[in-house]
Amino acid sequence: MKNEKINYLREELFAIPDLNADSIAIMTESQMHGYIKTLETAVESFNSQKESLEAAMAEQDYAQVLGCLKVLAGSLSKVCADSLAKDCERQVAQYQDVDNIRHERLKAYVDYFLSTVTVLFDDLAHALEALDDEKAEQKQEEAPPEAQNENLIPDLLKSKLHTIMELNSEKIDAMTEEELYRYVDSIHAFQDEYPKQEKGLKNSIRIKHYVFVQQWLTAIEESLTKINADDLAYDCRNQINENKDFNSIRHEKLEAYLNYFLSTLSILSADIKALQLPKITAKPTVKAESDRETENEISFETEVILAGATEDCKKIFSIYKMIIFSHSLKTSLADTGHELVGATSSGAALAYLKTAKPDLFILDEDLPGLGAYAMTKKIREMGQRAPIVLTTSNITKNKMVKFMEAGVADFIVKPITAADVQKKVSKHLG
Numbered sequence: 001m002k003n004e005k006i007n008y009l010r011e012e013l014f015a016i017p018d019l020n021a022d023s024i025a026i027m028t029e030s031q032m033h034g035y036i037k038t039l040e041t042a043v044e045s046f047n048s049q050k051e052s053l054e055a056a057m058a059e060q061d062y063a064q065v066l067g068c069l070k071v072l073a074g075s076l077s078k079v080c081a082d083s084l085a086k087d088c089e090r091q092v093a094q095y096q097d098v099d100n101i102r103h104e105r106l107k108a109y110v111d112y113f114l115s116t117v118t119v120l121f122d123d124l125a126h127a128l129e130a131l132d133d134e135k136a137e138q139k140q141e142e143a144p145p146e147a148q149n150e151n152l153i154p155d156l157l158k159s160k161l162h163t164i165m166e167l168n169s170e171k172i173d174a175m176t177e178e179e180l181y182r183y184v185d186s187i188h189a190f191q192d193e194y195p196k197q198e199k200g201l202k203n204s205i206r207i208k209h210y211v212f213v214q215q216w217l218t219a220i221e222e223s224l225t226k227i228n229a230d231d232l233a234y235d236c237r238n239q240i241n242e243n244k245d246f247n248s249i250r251h252e253k254l255e256a257y258l259n260y261f262l263s264t265l266s267i268l269s270a271d272i273k274a275l276q277l278p279k280i281t282a283k284p285t286v287k288a289e290s291d292r293e294t295e296n297e298i299s300f301e302t303e304v305i306l307a308g309a310t311e312d313c314k315k316i317f318s319i320y321k322m323i324i325f326s327h328s329l330k331t332s333l334a335d336t337g338h339e340l341v342g343a344t345s346s347g348a349a350l351a352y353l354k355t356a357k358p359d360l361f362i363l364d365e366d367l368p369g370l371g372a373y374a375m376t377k378k379i380r381e382m383g384q385r386a387p388i389v390l391t392t393s394n395i396t397k398n399k400m401v402k403f404m405e406a407g408v409a410d411f412i413v414k415p416i417t418a419a420d421v422q423k424k425v426s427k428h429l430g
Contacts, residue, residue, distance in 0.1 A: 006032045012127040015200040018120045020080040025366050042075045046121045062098040160275045166268050168228040186226045194269050210246040215328050314429045317358035318342045319349045332418035346370035361388040376406040387428040
């Protein structure tokens with residue numbers, strides 16, 4: 001399996017909150033091959049394991065119930081669902097005395113556990129299916145030249161796009177040929193991004209993580225704006241504004257809206273796919289050997305995600321493995337007037353830093369590619385002198401010394417709050 005396929009699946013798995021993203025991020029290509037086989041085996045085995053557990057529970061065969069739970073805990077551990085595995089192991093340890101088990105209490109846990117794990121394995125199955133779809137798409141034969149030329153006729157493209165009622169036809173009609181081709185590329189980008197956005201949003205509302213819900217909605221709203229689905233983008237923006245106060249959210253109401261909203265987007269995505277729009281990409285240019293090396297890392301994009309900054313604003317550069325986390329920083333910095341640029345790998349960062357000099361770096365410790373420590377040293381070797389703030393899940397004296405010697409100026413310990421970000425930005429940028 002090619003490196004880009006590995007990275008595609010890795011990004012899909014990052015969107016599943018029950019998985020340990022840190023463990024997946026540091027896997028080598030060889031380890032990812034083995035991990036994929038483990039996922040396939042676990043997904044295939046889950047239904048029979050679930051049926052065995054349900055049957056044992058129905059017969060009140062508690063020894064068998066505990067045995068089934070142990071098997072599932074092992075499967076969860078293998079697929080890096082560490083929190084669920086540990087929770088299951090703790091429950092098994094509590095019920096060792098099978099003669100004194102309270103049936104209602106154990107049944108409540110088993111029902112909860114199976115519902116949670118079923119969602120996880122469904123997500124894993126979809127991720128593997130998406131990988132197969134991606135492979136199949138890459139293997140499709142190219143259309144004959146005459147068919148490609150026909151698909152590139154601007155009027156024909158516009159007439160196809162007019163059949164999608166969610167898209168703004170007036171804006172499409174006003175596009176020049178070059179703008180139209182760029183717009184079609186944006187349509188394809190939406191098709192590629194939406195499945196991950198949908199999955200991330202569904203998982204976030206399921207576990208009632210409203211900060212992530214808002215971040216995924218923000219990412220979706222920006223995707224819709226790029227493809228001129230203006231009414232849907234406006235509706236999404238209103239929901240973001242209405243649900244800013246996480247303490248006052250009515251879960252059932254928000255969940256109902258998201259179900260409706262995602263069903264609408266799924267129809268939009270299906271309608272776009274049915275158009276079979278041509279992929280219009282520029283011919284690749286010959287790259288230097290050093291550029292090819294960085295491209296072997298996780299696929300990346302560099303994106304300005306906070307526009308409208310003042311002329312004397314400062315430029316903040318964030319480097320996170322998923323763009324969604326840079327969008328979280330965007331929310332935290334919305335009132336500062338600074339410009340935020342986000343990259344999703346060390347390769348993207350190094351390419352950007354060849355011509356740019358940010359005023360502040362916000363770097364995540366769990367960075368794919370070079371890794372945060374090596375990336376910090378590389379930033380300094382390139383002559384960049386702006387302060388570097390490292391976000392990390394834990395901090396120790398040894399880690400502080402190590403990273404400060406490499407060039408880190410400050411730290412933010414996760415979970416990150418808007419106040420934490422604003423405080424550090426104010427400290428280093430005044």
